[in-house]
Amino acid sequence: MVNDEDIKRMANLLKSGATMLADTCPVCGSPLFRLRDGQVICPHCNKPVVFVKAGQQEASAMEPYIIERVKEVLLKRLSEVSAALDSDSDNMPSYVSLISTILDSLKKIKELEAS
Ligand SMILES: [Zn+2]
Structure with a gap:
């Protein structure tokens, strides 16, 4: 389009x-x-x-797009989890650990992108 x-x-x-x-x-x-x-x-x-060169795996050429997609999904989940945490304090520890996991993943993605 x-x-x-x-x-x-x-x-x-x-x-x-x-x-x-x-x-x-x-x-x-x-x-x-x-x-x-x-x-x-x-x-x-x-x-x-990134063009797919002969012999190169398609997945590796698609890496920037795949990572971008993963980041989008993680950010979406992060916002959902923080909304849930806000409205449901009973399960706070599990939300907090989930948020921490998502933030760790996002940090790893940042490191990947910076390399
Ligand atoms: Zn395009």
């Missing part, structure tokens, strides 16, 4: 000297752009795309 925002972004990419590729984004199917520094990005997902 290409929306107005995407088209604006694509136009800006072209203006900045990027070239449109024949390849499409593995996630959303938008045409990909190669920036002048050689980086390939998807204007819709608005993030760099």
Whole structure:
């Protein structure tokens, strides 16, 4: 799905000297752009795309997307658990331990992204 925002972004990419590729984004199917520094990005997902090279596992090329998805799910759960904690103090210890587990996972993801 290409929306107005995407088209604006694509136009800006072209203006900045990027070239449109024949390849499409593995996630959303938008045409990909190669920036002048050689980086390939998807204007819709608005993030760099890693091409699957011959012999490379698809999962490893998809890693940034998978991690992003995990992060979204964790953050969603975190907000649900904090709402539950707020309304149900009887089970506080289990909520607190759950929150702590989620925060640990998010910290690990941050470390992964920083590496
Ligand atoms: Zn995309």
